[in-house]
Amino acid sequence: MPSGYVCSHCGAPVSPAQNRCHQCGAEIDWEKAVGRVSYIRYLPAARRRRRRRRLLLAGVLLILMLSLGAWWGWRADGTQNRWRSGRQGLQHLRSGQLDAARRDFGRMVAVGEKQTPASSPTPAPSPTPAVPLAVQPPASPTATFTPAASSVPAPTSRPEPEPSRAQALIQLARKTGQQNPCGAADLLQQALDFEDAPAIEDLRQSMEARCQQLTVTPPIQLNSPLPAPPGQRIAYTAYDIPSGLYSIRTWNLNDRLFGSKLADWAMQPAFGPGGSLIFRSVRSDAPGIYLRSPGGDLRRITQGPDDRWPRWGPGGGQILFTSARRSPDESPHIYLVDIDTGVVEDLGSGQRADWSRTGQIIFSGCDAGGRNCGLWQMDPTSLQRTQLTAIPDDNAPAWSPDGRYAAFMSSGRGQGWDVFILNVQTGFIIPTASHPAQDGLPAWSPDGRSIAFLSNRDGDWGVYIWRLDDLTTSRLFFIGAELPNWQQAGLDWGS
Numbered sequence: 001m002p003s004g005y006v007c008s009h010c011g012a013p014v015s016p017a018q019n020r021c022h023q024c025g026a027e028i029d030w031e032k033a034v035g036r037v038s039y040i041r042y043l044p045a046a047r048r049r050r051r052r053r054r055l056l057l058a059g060v061l062l063i064l065m066l067s068l069g070a071w072w073g074w075r076a077d078g079t080q081n082r083w084r085s086g087r088q089g090l091q092h093l094r095s096g097q098l099d100a101a102r103r104d105f106g107r108m109v110a111v112g113e114k115q116t117p118a119s120s121p122t123p124a125p126s127p128t129p130a131v132p133l134a135v136q137p138p139a140s141p142t143a144t145f146t147p148a149a150s151s152v153p154a155p156t157s158r159p160e161p162e163p164s165r166a167q168a169l170i171q172l173a174r175k176t177g178q179q180n181p182c183g184a185a186d187l188l189q190q191a192l193d194f195e196d197a198p199a200i201e202d203l204r205q206s207m208e209a210r211c212q213q214l215t216v217t218p219p220i221q222l223n224s225p226l227p228a229p230p231g232q233r234i235a236y237t238a239y240d241i242p243s244g245l246y247s248i249r250t251w252n253l254n255d256r257l258f259g260s261k262l263a264d265w266a267m268q269p270a271f272g273p274g275g276s277l278i279f280r281s282v283r284s285d286a287p288g289i290y291l292r293s294p295g296g297d298l299r300r301i302t303q304g305p306d307d308r309w310p311r312w313g314p315g316g317g318q319i320l321f322t323s324a325r326r327s328p329d330e331s332p333h334i335y336l337v338d339i340d341t342g343v344v345e346d347l348g349s350g351q352r353a354d355w356s357r358t359g360q361i362i363f364s365g366c367d368a369g370g371r372n373c374g375l376w377q378m379d380p381t382s383l384q385r386t387q388l389t390a391i392p393d394d395n396a397p398a399w400s401p402d403g404r405y406a407a408f409m410s411s412g413r414g415q416g417w418d419v420f421i422l423n424v425q426t427g428f429i430i431p432t433a434s435h436p437a438q439d440g441l442p443a444w445s446p447d448g449r450s451i452a453f454l455s456n457r458d459g460d461w462g463v464y465i466w467r468l469d470d471l472t473t474s475r476l477f478f479i480g481a482e483l484p485n486w487q488q489a490g491l492d493w494g495s
Contacts, residue, residue, distance in 0.1 A: 007021040007023070007024060007026060007028075008026075009021065009024050009026045010023050010024040010026070011046070011047075012024065014028065084482060085104045085105070086104065086105065088100075088104045089101045089102075089103075089104030089105045092104060095416070095436070096436070097436050097437070100437070100459060103459045104459075164194065164195070165191075165194050166191040166192075166194040166195035166197075166200070169187045169188065169190055169191035169194070170187075170188065170191050170200065170203070172187055173185075173187040173188050173191070173203070173207065177207055177210075181207045181208075181210035184207045185204055185207035185208045188200055188203055188204035188207060189204060192204065232252070232253040232254060232445075232446065232493070232494070232495050233250045233251060233252045233253060233259060233493075233494060233495075234250065234251045234253065234443070234452055234463060234476070234491070234492070234493050234494075235248055235249070235250050235262065235269035235270075235271060235277065235491070235492045235493075235494065236248070236249060236250075236251065236269070236454075236463060236479060236489070236490075236491050237266075237267040237268070237269070237483075237489035237490050237491070238479060238480060239479075239480055239482060239483050239484060239489075241480070241481070241482055245264060245265065246265060246266060246267050246282055246489075247261055247262075247263060247264045247265070247266060248261070248262045248263045248266045248267065248269045248277075248279055249261050249262065250262060251463070251476065251477050253476075256477075258477070262277060262279075262292060263277075263279055263281075263290070263292060263298075265281060265282050265283040266279045266280065266281055266282065266290070267279065267280055267282060267488060267489055267490050268280040268308060268309055268310065268488070268489070268490030269490055269491075269492050270310055270311050270312060270490075270492050271312075271492050271493075271494025271495075272291075272312045272316055273312075273316040274294055275294040275494070276291060276292065276293055276294055277291070277292040278290065278291050278292070278301070278310040278311075278312065278319060279292070279310065279490075280307065280308045280309070280310060280490075284305075286300070287303065287304065287305040287306075287307070288300055288301065288302040288303040288304055288305075288307050289301040289302040289307050289310045289319065289321055289337070291339065301319060301337060301339060301342070302321065302337055302342075302344070304323050304325060304326060305325065306323045306324050306325040306326070307321050307322075307323045307326075307335075308321060308322050308323070308488070309321055309322045309351065309352050309353070309490075311353060311354050311355055312355065313336075313355050314355060314356070314357050314358075314359055317338065317339055317340065318336055318337065318338055318339065319336070319337050319339060320334060320335070320336055320347075320353045320354070320355055320361065321334075321335055321337065322334060322335070322350075322351040322352060322353065323335055326344075326346070327346070327349075331349060332349065332350065332351035332365075333346055333347070333348060333349055333350065333351075334346075334347040334348060334349075334350045334351065334353045334361070334363055334365075334378075335347065336380075347361075347378070347380070347383060348378075348383060348385075349365055349366070349368075350363040350364065350365030350376065350378075351363060351364055351365060352364050352395060352396050352397065353378075354397055354398050354399050354406075355380070355399070356399035356403040357399070357401065357402075357403055358403035359379075359380065360377055360378070360379065360380075360399075360403065361377070361378040361379075361380055362375060362376070362377050362378075362388070362397045362399060362406050362424075363375070363376055363378065363397065364376075364394060364395045364396070364397065364408075366392075367385075367387070372387060372390065373390075373391075373392035374387060374388065374389035374390045374391050374392060374394050375387075375388040375389040375394045375397055375406070375408060375422065376388060377424065388406075388422060388424065388427070389422065389429070391410055391412040391413060392412065393410045393411045393412035393413075394408050394409075394410045394412070394420075395408060395409055395410065395487075396408055396409050396440060396441055396442070396487075397422075398442050398443055398444055399444070400444050400448050401444060401446060401447065401448040402448055403424075404423065404424060404425065405421050405422060405423055405424065406421070406422045406424055407419060407420070407421050407422075407432075407442035407443075407444060407451050408420055408422065408442065409439065409440035409441065409442060409453075413429075413431070414431070414434050415434070415435075415436045416435075416436055416437065416438055416439075417438045417439055417440045417487075418431060418432070418434050418435065418439050418440075419431075419432040419439050419440065419442045419451065419453045419466070420432065421451070432451065432453070432466045432473070435455070435457050437455055437456050437457035438454075438455060438456050438457075438486065439453055439454070439455045439457070439464075440453060440454055440455075440486070440487060441453060441454045441486075441487070441489060441490065441491045442491075443491045443492050443493045444493060445493050446493065446494065446495045448468075449467065449468050449469060450465050450466065450467050450468060451465070451466045451468070452464070452465050452466075452476065452491060452493050453466065453491070454479075454483075454486060454489065454491055456483075456486075458475065460478065460479075460480065460481045461478075461479040461480055461481070461482070461483040461486065462475050462476070462477060462478045462479050463475075463476045463477055463479065463491065464476060
């Protein structure tokens, strides 16, 4: 009996020659179209339901597989970096920074960086190069580990492969080896962590031998009007891209090398008496202001989740900080905390305050009515305020050691964020080095002859120095390819 037709009552196969179903006895009227549709179906209802369920299950499994594939592709090496590079390139293109946009687009289409295998028992150390003060990092893939791109490549062109981290470190070591063999030996030691090759070890030993010779002969004189006294160091905020972790690290000026890590989940460092350090903790379970002694002991000073921008008082027994959650109107206020007693005093509205050695406080804020915003000066005893500037974007002021000048950053006086110097007595403002990139977070040297600041003018983030002796700007060291929320990072120069 053919199986092309089935009875709509019982599902048994029927033949067009039949008038009744041989199984259930239902009558089939073959001459009436309505009866034919009513009594004959190609599939019974039960089989149609089973087919719909199978299709639905297959669709759900397909969606799950596509979702897992998209998640795996997003987590793959280089995908997120290329996405961020494309987003930064669009931002630079909108702001008119064509060179930075070309560099970002070139990084986006280039082959991803060579990553350390996941089966490695210990993570590889950061490839942050130790760059001497007199040697400028070249604007090439060896310094930033990104492909150089003079123009945005066509979609059909195939980008050149990016050199590995070991090769980039070797190239940078060869360029800096003539003037700083000690730093080159350090870079080659980092290259060995990525690629254990005999040729790299031989080159490292030769640089190490030259470095030992320099300890006997007089060291190379750096072309800098500011010789760094022994013990000077810069504390800065670093950002680890894979983990999203902020930490505070140091860079030593006497040997031009990176120092140790001082704190994890921390930012906004400030050096104090005897080499002590205060900083803001960004840990969700332990926020507040912390004090790190020279020996490494930690002490929690405040516990507010919004307590930020700590700065030392002249005597070292008090700390200024900013918080919005402590104030009744939830606007930023300046607070003073006594380290020994823990008593907190509200000094009024304002933020990012700095306390000079002469006893004056400078901060960013507005008047009592929320108008006339800019930089203000306040007497800590009478709390009397005097307006110094009238640009609302003037921010992050820092006193000079002698208390006559204040360095600050502003986005309302040029093409973007730049660093300026204010003569507090005359009101005269001096720009450091106007640049279309992001410059900010100034910090004075202990002798007051130079200013360190954060900038991404070379495509990545680094710390630069502006010398007041000859009004020149140069790069001190590299921080990282990305620094989210850079205006909250913090920077300080201590002895």
